[in-house]
Amino acid sequence: MILSLVGCSKSEEETRKTKKTKKTTEETEETEAPTDDTDETDTSSKETETETTESETSAPANVFKAEESLEMIGMDYPTQYWDYTPVFDKDTETTSYMFLSIDQLYLEDGTPYDKLETSLERDFAPLIAQTEDQFKKESEVFLNNAKSGHYTDGNEVELTTAIFRSDSQIFSVAVTAAPGMQEGEFRTYNYRTEDGSTITMDDVILDRGALNALLEQYFAMPGADNDYKTWLTSIENSVTDGTLSFTLAYDGINIPVFNSGMINYDVYKIPVIGHEDIFNMEYFGKTPKYYTLYDDPNRCITWDVNGDGQMDTIKAESEYSQGTGEYGNDEIILKLEYNDFKLDSKSAGMEIYSNGLMYSMIMKTDDGFYLYCRMNAIDSFEDTYVFKIDGDKLTYVDVFTDFMGSRALINPEAFEMYDPCDTLGTDFFTNEFSVIGNHGMPKKNYPLWSSDAGPVTAKIDIPCSKVSDIDLSKEGDVTIPAGSFVRPYLYDTDTKRLIVHIVDPDPEKNFLAELDFAVSDDYVITVNGKDLEDVFYSIMFWG
Numbered sequence: 001m002i003l004s005l006v007g008c009s010k011s012e013e014e015t016r017k018t019k020k021t022k023k024t025t026e027e028t029e030e031t032e033a034p035t036d037d038t039d040e041t042d043t044s045s046k047e048t049e050t051e052t053t054e055s056e057t058s059a060p061a062n063v064f065k066a067e068e069s070l071e072m073i074g075m076d077y078p079t080q081y082w083d084y085t086p087v088f089d090k091d092t093e094t095t096s097y098m099f100l101s102i103d104q105l106y107l108e109d110g111t112p113y114d115k116l117e118t119s120l121e122r123d124f125a126p127l128i129a130q131t132e133d134q135f136k137k138e139s140e141v142f143l144n145n146a147k148s149g150h151y152t153d154g155n156e157v158e159l160t161t162a163i164f165r166s167d168s169q170i171f172s173v174a175v176t177a178a179p180g181m182q183e184g185e186f187r188t189y190n191y192r193t194e195d196g197s198t199i200t201m202d203d204v205i206l207d208r209g210a211l212n213a214l215l216e217q218y219f220a221m222p223g224a225d226n227d228y229k230t231w232l233t234s235i236e237n238s239v240t241d242g243t244l245s246f247t248l249a250y251d252g253i254n255i256p257v258f259n260s261g262m263i264n265y266d267v268y269k270i271p272v273i274g275h276e277d278i279f280n281m282e283y284f285g286k287t288p289k290y291y292t293l294y295d296d297p298n299r300c301i302t303w304d305v306n307g308d309g310q311m312d313t314i315k316a317e318s319e320y321s322q323g324t325g326e327y328g329n330d331e332i333i334l335k336l337e338y339n340d341f342k343l344d345s346k347s348a349g350m351e352i353y354s355n356g357l358m359y360s361m362i363m364k365t366d367d368g369f370y371l372y373c374r375m376n377a378i379d380s381f382e383d384t385y386v387f388k389i390d391g392d393k394l395t396y397v398d399v400f401t402d403f404m405g406s407r408a409l410i411n412p413e414a415f416e417m418y419d420p421c422d423t424l425g426t427d428f429f430t431n432e433f434s435v436i437g438n439h440g441m442p443k444k445n446y447p448l449w450s451s452d453a454g455p456v457t458a459k460i461d462i463p464c465s466k467v468s469d470i471d472l473s474k475e476g477d478v479t480i481p482a483g484s485f486v487r488p489y490l491y492d493t494d495t496k497r498l499i500v501h502i503v504d505p506d507p508e509k510n511f512l513a514e515l516d517f518a519v520s521d522d523y524v525i526t527v528n529g530k531d532l533e534d535v536f537y538s539i540m541f542w543g
Contacts, residue, residue: 064273064281066304068364070167070288073111073193076411078103078161080452084503085139085154086485087146088457088537095457095485095538097154098142100135102128103161105173115196116171123189127178131159134179154454162265162408164247164254167288168193172248174256174408176265184258186265188245201242203280204253210278212236214270218297231257247408250287251303252296253279254408262418262428267407269294273302273311287364290436292410295360305362305369305389314338314389316373318357321346332356334373334385341393348396350385353378362389363412363435370397370440374404386440397440405430412436414445422525423488423498423517424532426542427453448472448490448497455485455503456538462486463528464513467499478513486536 081104086097105120107113135157145152158177165172175187190199205211219232235255238244247254252271259266272279295301301314315337322330332354334345345352354375361372369389377383382404386397405416412435421429429449433442458480466478472490480486480502489512490499498517504510516528525532533539 064276064285066285066287068287068289070169070286072288072411072413073113073116073166073168073171074108075105075163075166075171076409076414077163077406077416079106080104082452083135084455084485084487085135085142085505086455086457086503087143087151088483088485089146089151092151093537094151095455096151097454097485098135098139099154099156099158099452099454100132101156101158101160101452102131103159104128105161105163113193113196116191116193117196119191119196119198120171127159127175130179131157160264162247162256162263162406164249164408166409166411167286169286170199170248170283174245174247174265176256186245186256188247188256190246190248199248199283201244201246204246204248204283205239205244205278206280207278208239208242210275211270212239214275214278215239218268218270248283249294250291251284251293259407262403263405263407265407267294269296271296271300271302288411290364290366290412292361292363292412294407299357299360301360301362303362306391312339314360314362314371316357316360316371318352318354318375320356332375334375336371336373336387336394338371338389338394339392343387343394343396345385350396352385354383358382359407361410363410363440365412365440366436367439370435377401388440400442402433402442403428417442419449419493420542421449421451421491421493422519422523422541423451423491424453424456424486424500424536425538425540427451427488429488429491429493447492447494448499449493450490451488453488455487455501456536458482458484458486459535459537462515462535464500464515467512467514469512472499472512474514478511480513 081100081102083100084097086095088095105124107117138155138157142152142154157179159175160177162174162176163172164174169192171191171193173189175181178187181187191197192199215232215236221228235244245256247256249269251273252269254267254269256265256267258264272281272284293301293303295316299315299317302311304310305312305314317335319333319335320330321333331346332352334350334352334357336343352375354377356376358374358376360374363370363372371387371389371394373385373387375383375385381401383399383401385399387394388397403418404410405418414432414434416430417433418428418430420426429451431449432445434445435442460482462480464478464480465474466476467473468475485503486500487503488498489501491497496517496519498515500513500515502509502511502513518526520526527535
């Protein structure tokens with residue numbers, strides 16, 4: 001679903017431009033007409049000053065107020081559990097497998113949120129059991145077919161989630177895929193972190209009719225196709241009947257939508273700033289020390305980013321320009337606005353190799369705010385252009401090429417990114433990154449990347465080292481027998497250390513091993529000095 005919407009809403013513009021004014025006692029004495037009743041004048045001045053102070057320190061419930069008063073609770077993204085049911089077809093020399101992936105929502109030991117854990121267990125244990133049961137049933141059919149000589153492609157059975165808030169005030173999560181759920185269906189859960197109680201739609205949304213009017217303002221498109229109209233009508237109907245699937249952000253609510261990419265969902269953030277009469281503002285504005293905010297459907301982010309106490313507006317857009325490139329080629333121009341400051345990539349001499357802007361976000365870090373413009377690269381990768389919010393202007397920092405692991409919560413201290421790596425074929429590997437202490441650019445938190453890649457089949461016996469599944473230390477020599485199913489598990493892209501997972505139908509026979517894995521300067525990959533394809537079947541590299 002593609003939206004083409006531009007411009008911030010009128011109410012958002014008014015919010016940004018409104019300036020706070022405060023009349024001091026000294027100004028009052030200079031401008032008001034003199035009076036002989038000095039005592040009454042002094043009393044009036046004191047009363048005015050007292051009223052102003054109370055207004056500043058106790059904002060009405062429907063006024064947006066930002067404060068960095070929350071703590072993260074140690075669950076920045078789900079913990080994943082994987083399982084595999086592999087088979088090998090000798091005739092075609094190919095490996096296929098069933099794949100189970102379950103997102104598990106575990107809090108770190110010692111966190112004081114037992115009631116939240118109880119609520120998560122109540123709501124997610126049935127989903128986990130259902131997913132495991134589905135995998136078991138499909139695996140039995142898959143294995144029986146293989147035994148009878150009828151080999152089929154494996155299937156994925158998944159329970160995937162996206163965490164949107166995970167702080168000392170709110171835990172907000174969406175189930176984006178599970179057995180029995182239809183494509184584009186989402187189940188959302190919002191909890192008060194302290195007591196684990198559920199936050200309902202009516203707790204957050206004060207005026208259903210006004211929210212639907214706001215959705216029309218953001219999403220109504222003349223000439224939209226029937227699928228789009230059906231989607232918008234279904235969202236508005238769910239608001240009307242109180243069944244809207246939504247999650248919570250620091251500055252708005254998120255409506256999840258289907259995406260066919262690596263991440264199986266996208267989100268539309270509906271901002272609360274400028275629309276405070278629609279929402280219960282007690283759920284918004286509070287943040288941790290470091291946090292991320294996404295753009296809204298109009299490509300705008302409204303927040304105080306320069307510390308002057310006033311709302312700023314940042315807007316990022318991409319524009320297709322035909323035949324204007326250096327060699328007469330078509331090009332994409334990235335256009336940015338930050339209050340009155342404007343920047344475009346062409347005038348700034350930036351080379352943008354992209355099919356267009358996907359979304360933008362800002363991160364609050366240890367040295368201020370940074371703007372991240374996520375763009376679809378021409379080579380099917382994703383490029384992120386980074387800008388420092390520097391006083392009243394934007395300064396270009398750099399670009400990085402990685403796939404973000406989430407369109408939900410991005411904790412600047414700990415978030416996931418994907419990269420394709422060549423090990424036993426090409427697969428995506430994941431690592432945790434941080435932008436703290438690195439001037440807004442991501443740096444990996446761990447040397448080893450992890451992968452859920454499926455297994456290949458060993459052609460020959462493979463001498464290697466068994467490693468501990470606790471601390472990855474070597475535990476002695478071991479031989480992986482020919483015919484074993486082996487999958488890449490952990491990989492150090494710098495040292496080329498590769499730890500593999502031996503997958504056996506008997507879980508007791510599963511173990512981890514470190515291969516004698518090498519990549520030459522001319523990119524020949526070997527195991528024990530032998531070419532990779534002499535060691536394994538089913539090796540596939542991306543072209």
